[in-house]
Amino acid sequence: MPDPDRLAALRDTVAIVGVGETDYPADYARARRGERYQDAYGYAAIAFRRALNDCGLSRNQIDGLIAGPSLAGERLGEVLGMDVRWADQADAVQAMLKAAMAIHTGVAECVALVYGNDQRTGGTAYGGPNAMGGDRHLAYTYYAPWGLTSQGALYALLANRYLAITGLTERDLGQVALAQRAFAGLNPNAVMREPLTMDDYLAGRYICEPLRLYDYCLVNDGGVALIVTTVERARALNRPAVLLRGIGRSDHNREATSLRPRLEQFYRPAQRQAAEQVYAMAGLGPSDVDVLQVYDSFSIHVPLALEGFGFCADAAKLLNSGDLGPGGRLPVNTSGGHLSGSYMQGWGHQVECVRQLREEAGDRQIPGARTAQYISDVAGKVTSLIYGVRP
CATH class of the missing domain: 3.40.47.10 (Thiolase/Chalcone synthase)
Known part of the structure; x- marks a missing residue:
């Protein structure tokens, strides 16, 4: 069972200090014209750079990295020019949870959460006989009998x-x-x-x-990045910080x-x-x-x-x-x-x-x-x- 006292100790201890996104409409227009502008790592790198600019940190000040599931963590670190001491991989919501726990337990102080996807230009199939992930026993495989x-x-x-x-x-x-x-x-x-x-x-x-x-949702290319750190470090940046409550x-x-x-x-x-x-x-x-x-x-x-x-x-x-x-x-x-x-x-x-x-x-x-x-x-x-x- 969840322990409310332990959870309460985590409240307001970590903050998002930087965010970055790519230019979704422009990327979508390029994709519709058949132009391949970036791969998933390229979009991730653009978003990451914008998140750094947003909070005023350099990549060398970040000691944790969580890659989105569309990216290989080791390759992402190489592309971003990072050599972090703690890294992981997760979807959006689990990335935030893992970053908060890593910071709260002291294994990292500042974590970059980075995602990139070229799903439209890459022709990702989210359904049909060639659905993405079917070979890895994801939902499409499980539901096929129906x-x-x-x-x-x-x-x-x-x-x-x-x-x-x-x-x-x-x-x-x-x-x-x-x-x-x-x-x-x-x-x-x-x-x-x-x-x-x-x-x-x-x-x-x-x-x-x-x-x-x-x-139905869109299928478009893009990247997203967030920088998460301790509340104390967030205050020192003198930038608006959003707390995980x-x-x-x-x-x-x-x-x-x-x-x-x-x-x-x-x-x-x-x-x-x-x-x-x-x-x-x-x-x-x-x-x-x-x-x-x-x-x-x-x-x-x-x-x-x-x-x-x-x-x-x-x-x-x-x-x-x-x-x-x-x-x-x-x-x-x-x-x-x-x-x-x-x-x-x-x-x-x-x-x-x-x-x-x-x-x-x-x-x-x-x-x-x-x-x-x-x-x-x-x-x-x-x-x-x-x-x-x-x-």
Whole structure:
């Protein structure tokens, strides 16, 4: 069982001091023209350089490195010109957890979290008989007996049952895409900024019913980097720092490959446990969250998270209230998210939390944002992080 006292000791001890991203719209335009601008390591290097410039540190002042899963850690260190004493590899949310634990335990003082992906120009297949990772017994292999060779098919199956049980409609689900496109229109670094109406959404073709074109995430190239260090070192930099205030995690492991936890329970038990943990550690609740970022490879993730973490009892009402978009009381995926902003597999969501809390989000800035939460339910692993700034 999680130990609340040990978790409380970690609260506010580490800070994000630097962030960097690549130029998603320009890279997307190049990719559509068939131009190969960078490979995954090139995008990672650009983002890393920008993160260093953001915080004023040099690469020699960093003693830890976590590579995103699309990169080989040893090669990344060579490309970045780094010789760190501690290194690891993880996805976005686990990278933040590992960095916090490494710093808290003293094995590193300043850790770079770096991700790069050339998934569009590289022709990455996220579904079908040649799906990425199928040879390594990932989800595509496990779900193949049910005829599901893509994550889209899996989430369409989940969405069908969820809509049937809750009464949520496809039009309700479309509000997720509309709200995030509205935020993307305010973000100069979003890939899809053109206005999206409900008529546009409903006219979008089904990819796997009931999920339409606009329910699916983008596939684009890019890179993301974050620099994480101790609170004491963050103060010495004299730069705005965002603190890690809460951590919550609970996995669905039993019968996970049979789809049962997702299709019968919609992640609810794991969501409740992760919510209890993250809110207790941070000392707040859903009503205290100013900005919410939800991992959204598909739009259905958003209503699941809203209900599972206690933001509402009926997602349909909240989705149709207008509160998730610009000017709403619970802004969600304020960069445009994966659906319209950029698909960086959760890494970009962390950067958006930082930008909002540092009040650097431009036209999409949420006034007075002091607390940001991230929620992820990828592959049955429900995780949440809460970030904040000192009062």
